[in-house]
Amino acid sequence: MAATDSSNAFLTPRSVVWREDMSALRLGIAQVDITPPIGIESGVWGASKHSRSESVHHGLYVSVIAREDQLGGRRFIAGIDLCVLGCLECGTNLLTRITHELGIDENDLLFSSSHSHSTPLPCIHRSKKEGSELVPGFIDQIVMGTVQACEEAAKNIQDVDITWKYGRCDLAVNRDLPCGSEEVVAFNPDIPADDTLAVGRIADRAGNIIGTIANYACHPTTLAWNNRAISPDYVGEARGMVEASTGAPMLFLQGASGDLSPRSQYSGEAALADRHGANLGHSILATLSAMQSPGHELRWNGIVDSGAQLGEWLEVPTRGPSTLKETRLDVQVRVKEMRSIEELREEWAGIDPAALEERIQRAVRLRLGYESGQLVTHPVWVWQWGEAIFVAQPGEAYSYLQTELRKRNPGRMIFVMNLTNYPGLFYLPTKSAYVAPAYQAWQTLLSPGCIEEVVEQVDKYMKKNIEGKKVS
Amino acid sequence: MNSKAGLRPEKVLWEPPTARMRAGISQKEINPPIGIRTASWGAAKKHVSTGVHSAITTTALVVIPEDGSANYLVTVDWGWWQGQADDLAVRGEVIKALGIEENQLMLHLTHTHAGPTTASDVAHEEGGEYVASYHAKAISQIVAACEHAHDNSVVANITWAYGKCDLAVNRDLSCGVEDVLAYNPDVPADDTLTVGRICDESGTVLGVVVNYACHPTTLAWANSKVSPDFVGEARSLVQARTKAPMLFLQGASGDLSPRDGFSGDTDLADKNGRILGFATLAVLEKMLPSATRIRFTNTVESGALLGEWIQEPFNPKSPSGAIRIDVKVPLQSLPSIEELQERWKDIDAGARETRIRRAMKLRAGYVIDGAATHPVWIWMWGDAVIVGQPGEAYSQFQTELRRRHSDHVILVLNCTNGPGYMYIPTPEAYERVRYQAWQTLLATGSLELIIDATDKAIKSFLTQIQIEIRTRGHE
Numbered sequence: 001m002a003a004t005d006s007s008n009a010f011l012t013p014r015s016v017v018w019r020e021d022m023s024a025l026r027l028g029i030a031q032v033d034i035t036p037p038i039g040i041e042s043g044v045w046g047a048s049k050h051s052r053s054e055s056v057h058h059g060l061y062v063s064v065i066a067r068e069d070q071l072g073g074r075r076f077i078a079g080i081d082l083c084v085l086g087c088l089e090c091g092t093n094l095l096t097r098i099t100h101e102l103g104i105d106e107n108d109l110l111f112s113s114s115h116s117h118s119t120p121l122p123c124i125h126r127s128k129k130e131g132s133e134l135v136p137g138f139i140d141q142i143v144m145g146t147v148q149a150c151e152e153a154a155k156n157i158q159d160v161d162i163t164w165k166y167g168r169c170d171l172a173v174n175r176d177l178p179c180g181s182e183e184v185v186a187f188n189p190d191i192p193a194d195d196t197l198a199v200g201r202i203a204d205r206a207g208n209i210i211g212t213i214a215n216y217a218c219h220p221t222t223l224a225w226n227n228r229a230i231s232p233d234y235v236g237e238a239r240g241m242v243e244a245s246t247g248a249p250m251l252f253l254q255g256a257s258g259d260l261s262p263r264s265q266y267s268g269e270a271a272l273a274d275r276h277g278a279n280l281g282h283s284i285l286a287t288l289s290a291m292q293s294p295g296h297e298l299r300w301n302g303i304v305d306s307g308a309q310l311g312e313w314l315e316v317p318t319r320g321p322s323t324l325k326e327t328r329l330d331v332q333v334r335v336k337e338m339r340s341i342e343e344l345r346e347e348w349a350g351i352d353p354a355a356l357e358e359r360i361q362r363a364v365r366l367r368l369g370y371e372s373g374q375l376v377t378h379p380v381w382v383w384q385w386g387e388a389i390f391v392a393q394p395g396e397a398y399s400y401l402q403t404e405l406r407k408r409n410p411g412r413m414i415f416v417m418n419l420t421n422y423p424g425l426f427y428l429p430t431k432s433a434y435v436a437p438a439y440q441a442w443q444t445l446l447s448p449g450c451i452e453e454v455v456e457q458v459d460k461y462m463k464k465n466i467e468g469k470k471v472s
Numbered sequence: 473m474n475s476k477a478g479l480r481p482e483k484v485l486w487e488p489p490t491a492r493m494r495a496g497i498s499q500k501e502i503n504p505p506i507g508i509r510t511a512s513w514g515a516a517k518k519h520v521s522t523g524v525h526s527a528i529t530t531t532a533l534v535v536i537p538e539d540g541s542a543n544y545l546v547t548v549d550w551g552w553w554q555g556q557a558d559d560l561a562v563r564g565e566v567i568k569a570l571g572i573e574e575n576q577l578m579l580h581l582t583h584t585h586a587g588p589t590t591a592s593d594v595a596h597e598e599g600g601e602y603v604a605s606y607h608a609k610a611i612s613q614i615v616a617a618c619e620h621a622h623d624n625s626v627v628a629n630i631t632w633a634y635g636k637c638d639l640a641v642n643r644d645l646s647c648g649v650e651d652v653l654a655y656n657p658d659v660p661a662d663d664t665l666t667v668g669r670i671c672d673e674s675g676t677v678l679g680v681v682v683n684y685a686c687h688p689t690t691l692a693w694a695n696s697k698v699s700p701d702f703v704g705e706a707r708s709l710v711q712a713r714t715k716a717p718m719l720f721l722q723g724a725s726g727d728l729s730p731r732d733g734f735s736g737d738t739d740l741a742d743k744n745g746r747i748l749g750f751a752t753l754a755v756l757e758k759m760l761p762s763a764t765r766i767r768f769t770n771t772v773e774s775g776a777l778l779g780e781w782i783q784e785p786f787n788p789k790s791p792s793g794a795i796r797i798d799v800k801v802p803l804q805s806l807p808s809i810e811e812l813q814e815r816w817k818d819i820d821a822g823a824r825e826t827r828i829r830r831a832m833k834l835r836a837g838y839v840i841d842g843a844a845t846h847p848v849w850i851w852m853w854g855d856a857v858i859v860g861q862p863g864e865a866y867s868q869f870q871t872e873l874r875r876r877h878s879d880h881v882i883l884v885l886n887c888t889n890g891p892g893y894m895y896i897p898t899p900e901a902y903e904r905v906r907y908q909a910w911q912t913l914l915a916t917g918s919l920e921l922i923i924d925a926t927d928k929a930i931k932s933f934l935t936q937i938q939i940e941i942r943t944r945g946h947e
Binding site: 186264280304311439 | 482514636638652653746747750757771780818
C-alpha cells in the first residue's frame with residue numbers, strides 16, 4: 001500500500017531488488033532405502049567388542065538429485081548413509097559398477113558418504129568377523145539402490161526453482177583436544193567450530209517443495225563401540241524431521257568435518273543421536289523458514305507514511321540463473337614419508353589387539369598405490385549449478401577447506417563435500433595439525449600443505465571461471 | 473592395556489552456564505474482545521480488531537532467592553506504553569495486588585504491533601469503550617499468573633545457552649538524503665538468541681525463557697486481527713515440544729525487524745515465528761540434561777586415540793541479586809506542538825495526529841525540570857544477567873554488553889517497566905535523522921551513557937556477589 005501521493009514518494013534505496021541466491025534448473029530427486037539385513041557386520045570402531053548388528057535405529061538411504069542440461073545430458077549427486085566406501089579397490093569397483101549400469105562417465109556422478117560410523121563398511125578385504133558374510137550382498141544392494149535412485153531421479157526431472165541459503169547450527173564442536181604432548185580426538189571447548197549450514201530448497205514451478213539439500217560438517221560419531229544398531233547417526237533424525245515438515249526427500253551432504261564432531265559422542269544411546277539430529281533438523285527447518293517464497297525476490301514498492309516513514313518491499317516472481325559449469329580439478333599433492341607397517345605395529349604394540357588390528361588394516365589398505373614422497377593427484381569436483389557451487393573431494397578435509405573458500409568468496413553459496421568419489425580417502429589436515437600432532441595427521445598419507453593447495457586451486461578456478469551474482 | 477590412559481587435557485571439566493533457585497512459571501490467555509481499539513499504525517484506515525489471529529498471553533516467571541523476596545519477570549503480548557499514566561494504570565495495579573515493591577517486578581511488553589491498545593485515555597474513540605474493562609481483566613490475569621507461579625514454585629535448575637536466529641534484519645534503510653524504516657540488505661543484524669531452560673529437580677522442563685531482538689512488525693496496517701505477531705507461532709512450536717510455557721523477552725531491537733513484514737497476512741507472521749521457534753528448539757536440543765556437566769575421564773584406543781567426556785550431576789550456581797540504576801541522560805531540544813504540526817503538515821492527517829499525540833505523552837513523568845533519568849533493572853540469576861529498561865534501545869545495547877561480559881549470559885530487554893518509553897538510538901541515527909532519533913526525547917550519546925552505566929553496575933554487582941559468596945561460603 002505504498003502511497004504514490006506521499007511527499008516522500010521520491011525516496012528510494014540504492015538497490016531496489018533483493019533476493020537470495022537462486023537457480024532455475026531441470027532437476028529430479030529420488031530416495032531409495034538401502035537398509036541392510038540385521039546381523040550384518042556394522043560399525044567401524046576399533047574399540048568395539050562385537051561386530052554383528054542387532055537392530056536398526058533408523059533406515060539407511062541413498063538420496064539422488066539428477067540434473068539435465070540443455071542437450072539432455074545428465075549428472076547426479078548422490079548422498080548415501082555410509083561411513084566411507086571401503087578400500088580403494090572396493091570403492092573403485094562400487095563406483096564403476098554404478099556408473100557402468102547408468103551408462104555415464106565417472107565424472108558425471110558425485111557419490112558422497114554421510115560418514116555415519118554405525119553403518120556396514122562396503123569392503124570385502126577386512127578381516128572376517130561375525131556378520132561380514134552379509135557385506136557382499138550389501139554392496140550389491142548399494143549398487144542397485146543407487147542405480148534405482150538415479151533412474152528415478154532422472155525420470156522425475158522437471159523445471160525447478162532452487163533457493164539457497166546459509167543458516168547456523170551449533171551441533172559441531174572442535175574435536176582436536178591437546179592432552180600434554182599429544183592430541184586426542186575429543187571435544188575441545190577452547191576452539192570454536194564452524195557452524196555454517198548450507199541449505200537448498202528445490203521447488204516445482206507451482207511452488208511446491210520437492211526436495212531439500214543440507215550440507216553440514218560434523219562427524220556422525222554420536223554412536224560408537226557400545227552401539228549395536230545400524231544407524232545413519234544424527235542424520236537419520238534430522239532427515240526425518242525435515243522430510244516430515246516439507247513432505248519431500250532431503251539429501252544430506254557431509255561437509256569438511258575432519259576436525260568437527262558432536263560435543264557428546266562415543267555413545268551407545270540412540271536417543272542421543274536423535275537429539276543431535278533434532279538440533280540439526282530444527283536448524284535446517286529454521287533456515288528453510290527464513291527463505292523467500294520459491295521463485296520470488298523482494299522488490300522496493302515505495303514509501304508509506306505511518307507513525308514513522310516506512311518503506312515497503314514486496315515479493316515478486318523472478319527466476320535464478322540456469323548456468324551449469326562442472327569440472328574436475330586434479331590438484332597435485334605430495335605423499336609424506338610413511339612409516340613401515342612393521343614400525344606401526346611396534347608403535348601400537350601396547351594397545352588392545354582389536355584396535356591394533358583395525359588400525360593396521362586401515363593403514364595397509366589405505367596406502368595401496370601410494371609411495372613415500374610421490375607426487376599424486378587429489379581429485380576435486382567443482383560444479384556450479386546456477387548460483388550454488390558444489391566443491392567435492394574424496395578426503396576428510398578439515399573445516400578450513402570450507403571456511404577459507406567461503407571467506408575468499410564472500411557472497412557465494414558454496415557447498416563443500418568430504419568423502420565424495422575416489423581415490424584419496426584420507427584426512428586433509430591443516431599444517432598445524434601435523435605439529436600437534438593430531439590423529440588425522442598420522443592417518444593421512446599426505447604431506448603438510450595439501451589442504452592449503454586444494455584451497456588455492458579451487459579458489460583460483462572459481463575466481464577465473466565463475467561469474468558474480470546478477471540481480472536484475 | 474592403554475599406554476596413553478593417563479593423558480588429560482588442561483581443563484577436565486566443562487560446565488554450561490546455569491542457575492539454581494526457587495522458581496515458578498505460569499501463563500494465562502488475555503485475549504481482548506473483538507472490536508477493541510488497536511491503533512498501532514498511523515497508516516491503518518481502521519483501528520479496531522476484527523478477531524484473534526493467535527492467543528494474546530501473559531507469562532509470569534517468579535524467582536525466589538534465598539532471602540525470600542520474590543522477583544517477578546512478566547511478559548504481556550502488548551505493544552508499548554505511550555506514557556507513564558498508561559504504564560502505571562496496569563503495572564501499578566499489579567504491584568499493589570501482589571503486595572510487592574516496584575523493583576520486584578519487571579513487566580515486559582513483547583512489543584507486538586498487532587495488539588490491543590495500551591492507552592487508558594481512548595474511551596471516546598472507536599473501540600475505546602472496551603479498553604477499561606479489558607485492562608481490568610488483563611490485570612487480574614497477570615496477577616493470577618504471578619500468584620500461580622509463586623504458589624507452584626519449586627527448586628529449579630536453569631540452563632542457559634546462546635544460539636543464532638536470522639529472523640531479524642537491519643531496518644534503517646538509506647534512501648538518498650533520508651533513512652526510512654525498511655529492510656536494509658547491506659547492514660548485518662545481531663542474530664543472537666538467548667535461551668534458558670528451567671527444569672525441576674527431576675529434570676522435567678517447567679518453562680523456557682527466550683530473549684531475541686526483532687520488531688514484531690510482520691503484521692501492520694492491513695491487518696485487523698490481534699496477534700502476538702511472530703512470537704505466537706514461535707511460542708506454539710516450542711511449547712508443543714517442551715510441554716511447558718515459553719516466556720518471550722523482546723531484546724534491543726530498535727534497529728531490527730523481520731525482512732518480510734508490514735503485511736496483512738497472518739500466515740507471514742506464522743512463517744516468521746517458525747524461524748524463531750525452530751531456532752529456539754535447536755538451542756534446546758544442544759543443551760546437556762539439566763544440572764549436568766561433562767568431565768574428561770579417559771582415553772580410548774580405537775581406530776584413533778579417542779577421549780571420553782562423561783556427563784555427571786552437579787549443583788548449578790545459585791548467586792542471585794537485583795538492583796536498579798537510574799542513568800542521567802541528556803535531552804534533545806524538544807519542539808512545541810505547533811512546531812510538530814508544522815513539521816508534519818504535508819503528511820496524512822491521521823498519521824500526523826498519531827505522531828503528535830505520541831510525542832506529548834512520552835514526556836509526561838519522564839522529563840522533570842528539563843532533565844531525565846533512565847531506569848535500568850539488573851537481575852542476576854546464576855551465570856545470567858538480565859538487563860531490563862523501558863526504552864527501545866538499538867541492538868548495540870546488547871551486543872556491547874555481551875562483548876564486555878563474555879563470561880556471563882546476558883539477556884537484554886526493551887519495553888520493560890517505565891518511564892522512558894522511547895528509542896535509544898546510536899549517534900548515526902541522529903546524523904541520518906532517522907525516525908527513531910526524532911521519536912525519542914533523548915539526545916545523541918544517551919545509548920553510550922546507558923551502556924557504560926549498566927556495564928559499570930554489572931561489574932560492581934558481580935564483585936559484590938563474589939564477596940558475598942566468599943563470606944557466606946556457598947559455591
